[in-house]
Amino acid sequence: MAESVLYPSDTTQEPSQPKDRIRRFVWKIAIATLLLMAVGSATRVMNAGLACPDWPLCYGQLVPSQQMNLQVFLEWFHRLDAALIGLSAIALSGLSWWYRRSLPNWLPWASTFALGLIIFQGVLGGLTVTQLLRFDIVTAHLGCALLFFNTMLVIGTALMPYQATGAVGKLPWVGLTAAIIVYVQSLLGGLVGSQWALHQCFGGYQLCAVMNSHIAGVVPATLATLAIVFMAWRTPALHPTLRGLANLAGGLVVLQIILGVATFWLHLQVEVLTVSHQAVGAALLGTLVAFTVLALRDRANASEINSIIPDAAAAS
Structure with a gap:
């Protein structure tokens, strides 16, 4: 009886299936975000930030096949990866609220905060193009990406056994x-x-x-x-x-x-x-x-x- 009291329940019980699945999902989003930031850095150093002159499309197309070169590909792929992470953030928030009764109380709110960050990040991404890579917007774009990345790490680490x-x-x-x-x-x-x-x-x-x-x-x-x-x-x-x-x-x-x-x-x-x-x-x-x-x-x-x-x- 005494031995079972000595350890908090969250360290002795196996995680529920929704919690386990969401934890794995969050880690995948975190890894994808790290790769996205690397691609964004490559886009900048290769002077490809304005390779797609419009936003959110690229040359008015989903896939600019005729204009495609290395610079256009980097910018287009960066946007594609960002869109996929955005959809993942929406799914994470939805799943957290759907399974909220079997999850920690803070998780739905944390996932909603992350979704807000990724929406703001998308706005900043559009402004970097329309404002012709203005330095303060580009820096804020990076800062928001780092905040989202670390929010995913906080959630994933907090859910670990x-x-x-x-x-x-x-x-x-x-x-x-x-x-x-x-x-x-x-x-x-x-x-x-x-x-x-x-x-x-x-x-x-x-x-x-x-x-x-x-x-x-x-x-x-x-x-x-x-x-x-x-x-x-x-x-x-x-x-x-x-x-x-x-x-x-x-x-x-x-x-x-x-x-x-x-x-x-x-x-x-x-x-x-x-x-x-x-x-x-x-x-x-x-x-x-x-x-x-x-x-x-x-x-x-x-x-x-x-x-x-x-x-x-x-x-x-």
């Missing part, structure tokens, strides 16, 4: 701080890319402040991420999943620095490096978000267990 160890300490707050810093750094990177600040600075010493702010932002983002890795190493009882995410974040931040230095010295001339730099940055942010959500769950579940133990002992 997870057994608390109660050994997280201050890691949830350090993880949250690191995630916020990396998100701001990603926006600065988007601002550098949307204004072509690196080329402007090297060519005519313009927009150097924008570029330098992104370079300076590497320091707090790196230190915050490495603090998680260090604290994870100093916590022997840390859950293996959290330890793995901390190590992954450490590896990604090192890779991101290498890609950033290479991109800087090669003046954005190697498109693969530039696209990889943004994709790894998004993956790093997603890893920190997933780490933070699991660490918060660990802390909350451990607190619940600790509050139950005295009651169970008194009952026995």
Whole structure:
């Protein structure tokens, strides 16, 4: 009797079928969104942002077969992928409300928030074309995409089966701080890319402040991420999943620095490096978000267990 009380029900029972299916669906949407951001980055660095001069169609067609080349294909495929993710977000919201009685109370609202983000993202996508790639709209487009991506990660991670160890300490707050810093750094990177600040600075010493702010932002983002890795190493009882995410974040931040230095010295001339730099940055942010959500769950579940133990002992 006492043993069954010691663990919260969400860690001992098998997830319901709707919850399990929605979790898998959410992870697929998250992966598709990461790929979409990579394609969007490729579209920008290949100067294909206006390859389709109209919106939402491309040359007034669903499939511009006669005008198709690499640049047109990148822009057209980016829109196609975005449309599919939008339809997936609609399906996710519908399923969450339909099965709401067998799902956590917060899930329908979270999925509705995600749907709102993807609708706003579509509006921003249209404005990037009609406003001829205005830098603030392009940066907001990236920022909204990152928010949607991380919303999917929050939902997916929150629905994962997870057994608390109660050994997280201050890691949830350090993880949250690191995630916020990396998100701001990603926006600065988007601002550098949307204004072509690196080329402007090297060519005519313009927009150097924008570029330098992104370079300076590497320091707090790196230190915050490495603090998680260090604290994870100093916590022997840390859950293996959290330890793995901390190590992954450490590896990604090192890779991101290498890609950033290479991109800087090669003046954005190697498109693969530039696209990889943004994709790894998004993956790093997603890893920190997933780490933070699991660490918060660990802390909350451990607190619940600790509050139950005295009651169970008194009952026995």
